Amino acid sequence: MSQTLQLFQTVGAAQFSAMVQQMAPYFASIDPLFVELRAGYAEVTFAKRREVLNHIGTVHAIALCNAAELAAGTMTEASIAKGCRWIPKGMTVEYLAKADGDIRVVADGSALDWNSQGDLQVPVMAYVGDKPVFRAQINMYVSQA
Template identity: 35%
Template sequence: MSNMVSTMQRAEQWPLGKQFIQLAMRWMVPFSASIKPELEILETGHTRGRMRDRRAVRNHLSSIHAGALFTLAETTGNLALMSITPDNGRWIVTGMDIEYQKKARGVLIAETILGELDW
């Protein structure tokens, strides 16, 4: 298990530990903080986050902005990758595709489940 995952799992056991993790995540990645993602699951190779529907993430059509949706997906995906990155490994996102099906409203959930990667 990666150090990041084990550290976060230990922190969740502290009083207000989950809130501390949320704040640390938002501080480390300021742009992602703009959507106020809430981390629900952080396990090795598996993350799930949610974003609440609020005015700050809406567009002119009264639905959640495509950029906010993309940011939520990227945030959970990046955390899942971080959780399985070898100690001597590094990576950077070089591309990502997304296909929008309909207007998004309400609480949104993004989940990433990774298999084994050949580093």
Template identity: 45%
Template sequence: MASVLHLYDRVTRLPQGHRIFSVLFSLKAPYFATVRPRFTELRPNYAELTVRKRRRVHNHIGTVHVIAICNGLEAAMGALAEATVPARKRWIPKGMDVAYTAKATSDITCIAQTDPERWTGDDPEVPVLVRGVRDDGTVVVEGVIRLWVTEKPAS
């Protein structure tokens, strides 16, 4: 829905705007707040946020827990979907497939992106490519979140 993108565009012009938007977005699905996502970019077909490496998201070996990263990836995907889905359609996550490819030893940048053509076709399944990247550029998690995108029911 354009309202999330409109809010992002308006709020991020303010001092501390990215932080404010991130807090507001986390209110939409409170479990997003567990990883304190900090959105850095949002546009149709692309969302990026950071999950800071802090004790609250550590696992037993002191790295960022992969489920915390998946929460960040899902937040990025949700923002992307809200910013991209055509007004006449609605979406819901259908599944997530991820691979853990390296240790998450720094803050993690969570990125979600889609092919613009997938939103307009007849296939209701829209794949969102997601990846979590360490500060040094190493991909630590990568995968796909599949969305089910359908027409909104008639009012």
């Protein structure tokens, strides 16, 4: 079990979320809360509030990208083989609908081979309720540490 996953299970979602924001302060801009983290899966939420809105009153595209990278990166850290490291190489995104409410972001890497190295394409979806509002594909490069 990865140290990241062990930490999440030990301290709980709220404290883990606060610790992530301390370690990587940029993520604090969306004030995320991890709902679930396990090998191959991460779910993060954040509220629609003034700090993440654009000029038309919906959640800003960059806030969605921020949450997608957070969920995918943390899930990747919790999933890769011992002795490996990762770095995001790129992200493609699609905006599917106006993000007009609280956001739930899901990185589902359950179909990926986490024992492999090289480029892994991590799929991420964001929802308002059950409505898909954003899709991302994040290219994570995994290599020996």
